[in-house]
Amino acid sequence: MNIAKLIEAEKKYGNPLYVYDLSIIENQFKQLKTAFQDFKNFKINYAVKSLSNISILKFMKKLGTGLDTVSIEEVKIGLECGFNKEDITYTPNGVSFNEIEEACKLNVKINLDSMESLWDFSKKYKYYPISIRINPNILTGGNKNISVGHSGSKFGIPEDYINEIIKMENEGKIIIEGLHIHTGSDIIKQEDFERGFKKIFSISNKFKEIKIINFGGGLKIPYFSGDSKTNILSLSDSIKKLINKDRNIDINNVKIIMEPGKFLVGESGYFLAKVNYIKSTPNKVFIQLNSGFNHFIRPMFYDSFHDIVNISNPNDKEFEYDVVGYVCEQDNFALKRNISRVRKGDILCFKNAGAYCFNMSSNYNSRVKPAEVCILENKLKKIRERESLNDILSGQIDIFNFQKI
Numbered sequence: 001m002n003i004a005k006l007i008e009a010e011k012k013y014g015n016p017l018y019v020y021d022l023s024i025i026e027n028q029f030k031q032l033k034t035a036f037q038d039f040k041n042f043k044i045n046y047a048v049k050s051l052s053n054i055s056i057l058k059f060m061k062k063l064g065t066g067l068d069t070v071s072i073e074e075v076k077i078g079l080e081c082g083f084n085k086e087d088i089t090y091t092p093n094g095v096s097f098n099e100i101e102e103a104c105k106l107n108v109k110i111n112l113d114s115m116e117s118l119w120d121f122s123k124k125y126k127y128y129p130i131s132i133r134i135n136p137n138i139l140t141g142g143n144k145n146i147s148v149g150h151s152g153s154k155f156g157i158p159e160d161y162i163n164e165i166i167k168m169e170n171e172g173k174i175i176i177e178g179l180h181i182h183t184g185s186d187i188i189k190q191e192d193f194e195r196g197f198k199k200i201f202s203i204s205n206k207f208k209e210i211k212i213i214n215f216g217g218g219l220k221i222p223y224f225s226g227d228s229k230t231n232i233l234s235l236s237d238s239i240k241k242l243i244n245k246d247r248n249i250d251i252n253n254v255k256i257i258m259e260p261g262k263f264l265v266g267e268s269g270y271f272l273a274k275v276n277y278i279k280s281t282p283n284k285v286f287i288q289l290n291s292g293f294n295h296f297i298r299p300m301f302y303d304s305f306h307d308i309v310n311i312s313n314p315n316d317k318e319f320e321y322d323v324v325g326y327v328c329e330q331d332n333f334a335l336k337r338n339i340s341r342v343r344k345g346d347i348l349c350f351k352n353a354g355a356y357c358f359n360m361s362s363n364y365n366s367r368v369k370p371a372e373v374c375i376l377e378n379k380l381k382k383i384r385e386r387e388s389l390n391d392i393l394s395g396q397i398d399i400f401n402f403q404k405i
Contacts, residue, residue, distance in 0.1 A: 001270070001351065002375075003311045009373050009380050010272050010347050016291040016370040017272045018358050020051075020383075022059055023375070024268035025354075029063045032219075032260065035232040038240060040252045045089055047217055047261030048074045050355040053372055055383040056265065057081040068217075068259040072099045075108055089214070089257070091133060091180065092117075093155055104128060111180050111214070113156050118165065122173040131178030131212055132157055132165065136199040138183045138192060155182070159203065166206055178255075179204055182216025185262060188228055193218070194238050201242055201249060212255045215239075219263035223305045223352055230263070262355035269354025271296050271370075272311075275346045276326070284322050287342050289333070292325025294364040296350060296357055299333050306353065310339050312346035323348070327365055363392055 002021070009019050029044065036042040045066040048057065052074065057067070058081050066087035067078045072095075078088045090103045091111040097120045103110060104125055112118050113133035121130065135156030157165070168174050181200045187193060197215065204210040219230040239256070243249050273291040280286075298304040308323060310316075318338040325331035333350070342348070361369050368387035373380055 001309070001349070003309075003314060003349075005375060005378070005380070006270055006272060006311055006349055007347070009375075012380060013371050013373055013382060014386065015272050015274045015347060016289075016295050018353065018370055018372045019270045019272065019375065020056065020265070020268045020354055020372070021270075021375045022268065025056075025059065025264055026063060028260075028264050028267070029065070032232055032258065032263065033064075035236045036256070036258070038236070038251075039256050041255040043087075043255060043257045044264075045087075045214075045257050045259045046264055047259050048078065049359060050261030051265045051269070051357075051359055052077065053358075053383050054081055055374060055381070057083075059374075060264075065264075066257075068261075069108075071095070072102050075103055075106060079106065079108075089131075089259075097121075109178075109212075111178070113180075115157060115161050115164070118157070118168070118174065122168060126173050127175065129175040129177040131180050131214065132176060133180040133182070134159065134162075134200060134203060136181055136183060136196050138195050138199070150183075159199075162203055162206060169208065176207055177210070178212025178214060179207075179210055180214040180216060182218065182259065184218055186220045187218040187230065188220055190231065190234060190238065193230075193235055194242075197239055197242050204249065210249075210254065212257065213249075214257040214259065217259045217261055217263070219258075219260050221263055221266045221352065224307050265354035266352050267354065269352065269357060271306075271350040271353035271357060272347055273350070275342055275344055275348065278342060278344060285319070287321045287323045287339075287348070289323065289325055289348065291370075292327030292365070292367070293329070293331040294325075294327055294367045295361050295370055296325075296333065296353070297360050297362075298357060300331055301360070306334070307351040308334055308337060308339055309349045309351065310342050310346050311349045313343065314340050316341035327367075363387075366392055368392065 043066055045068040046060045047068045049070055067083055069075045069090050075090050085107045088108040089111055090108050093113055111131040111133055133156045135158050169176050179200050181196050183196050222229045243251050273289040275287055276290050277288045279288055293300045318340055320336055320338055322335050323333040371386035372384035373382050
């Protein structure tokens with residue numbers, strides 16, 4: 001973490017503020033690419049939902065990623081950013097068939113995750129090759145809210161329906177070119193990944209010709225010193241061993257896809273907020289920030305840990321604080337956290353703020369969203385303006401024609 005550069009960013013662009021170091025994104029990309037260098041047709045599809053700023057997307061395109069999209073809007077933004085249609089995979093969940101049709105008209109890769117959408121699709125697009133998302137019935141992930149591959153999850157097609165899908169393909173109703181699996185985020189145990197790999201390889205052997213195997217995301221990054229992370233080299237070796245055992249899979253012809261989001265951008269991001277007050281009570285000392293879960297919801301929504309550094313006073317004696325926001329809710333960023341002595345006006349930095357942070361921000365309490373800045377070749381570049389009250393009012397219609405005060 002370059003504290004001097006973060007302080008420079010805050011002084012230049014104010015606070016609250018998101019800052020992304022693009023060199024970290026590039027390093028993460030290169031690590032993953034190197035780990036899978038033995039796979040001739042390996043592709044990294046960046047999960048747009050994690051951080052969708054167009055400058056970030058264009059940087060991903062420069063690196064050579066494709067896109068994992070979950071909405072028609074993400075598809076269109078990807079196309080606007082110059083991605084080729086064949087490098088965009090659209091994996092909707094529970095959307096209207098009209099949206100799926102719109103994606104078909106844009107000729108992107110389609111990945112369906114329910115029998116209901118598959119039946120509708122077969123009636124109109126039987127010659128459009130698609131992938132299907134399998135629910136492998138694997139319970140994993142760092143939090144119940146990000147565990148999405150178990151039997152009670154809304155995501156994916158249960159294995160029970162595979163024979164029916166094969167029958168549909170044999171009858172010429174659909175063309176299945178790929179299989180997709182995604183069991184969760186922040187997966188700690190490699191054996192959980194391997195269970196998914198084995199499942200998808202086993203299912204692939206039942207189809208005529210599978211050209212794409214998409215392993216989704218879930219790669220874990222460390223959130224604090226000593227925290228665990230996914231061993232991507234070991235993960236790559238595990239896939240190679242399974243492929244070598246399975247003579248029906250040609251490593252040179254089958255396209256292998258990974259869909260990282262947090263792995264690529266998580267550690268690149270920093271969220272900066274100013275200390276409004278140090279509030280002391282008989283039981284606790286609160287750090288009250290000029291932000292809340294409207295800007296940074298992960299600690300409240302996922303109970304996620306984010307290291308917090310007082311970049312205004314990083315080397316002083318540490319004290320225990322509860323770090324809280326200004327929203328009219330119980331919005332706790334951190335409880336009983338040891339932080340270098342904090343003073344009114346200090347700037348606190350939340351680490352690992354690149355993924356699912358700004359993209360999950362809101363205008364709750366009619367608060368404006370922060371600006372976004374990136375560090376490119378050690379230079380600061382603003383990539384999103386701070387919102388204003390006009391942005392919040394824009395689009396609203398005054399049916400009473402009240403005059404502005």
